[in-house]
Amino acid sequence: xxxxxxxxxxxxxxxxxxxxxxxxxxxxxxxxxxxxxxxxxxxxxxxxxxxxxxxxxxxxxxxxxxxxxxxxxxxxxxxxxxxxxxxxxxxxxxxxxxxxxxxxxxxxxxxxxxxxxxxxxxxxxxxx
Numbered sequence: 001x002x003x004x005x006x007x008x009x010x011x012x013x014x015x016x017x018x019x020x021x022x023x024x025x026x027x028x029x030x031x032x033x034x035x036x037x038x039x040x041x042x043x044x045x046x047x048x049x050x051x052x053x054x055x056x057x058x059x060x061x062x063x064x065x066x067x068x069x070x071x072x073x074x075x076x077x078x079x080x081x082x083x084x085x086x087x088x089x090x091x092x093x094x095x096x097x098x099x100x101x102x103x104x105x106x107x108x109x110x111x112x113x114x115x116x117x118x119x120x121x122x123x124x125x126x127x128x
Contacts, residue, residue, distance in 0.1 A: 006077040006081035
């Protein structure tokens, strides 16, 4: 779970400050708390088709799968993932289980009010 979550954090929020890594981790954890909708484990939440773009087939996924702890950012993502999997991560996104980059507006976000803005992402805790 730690490795998959760390790769998801790296893939989704590389280039963000640490707050962005915590936010992505919190979204994954929040989704595990809604197993009927998303899946009950970190691994299933992260790898569910079309949920986290870093796991979609393509060059970004290839980079993410190949990254190792020799990459300083990935090593830090491992620490964040460990904290999250251990249940010690504070939730900076107040229960959000959806997010998107500020540069796009997916159809599910139209008319919705974000509950948090961290780095280059908007987070939502009201998506049904």
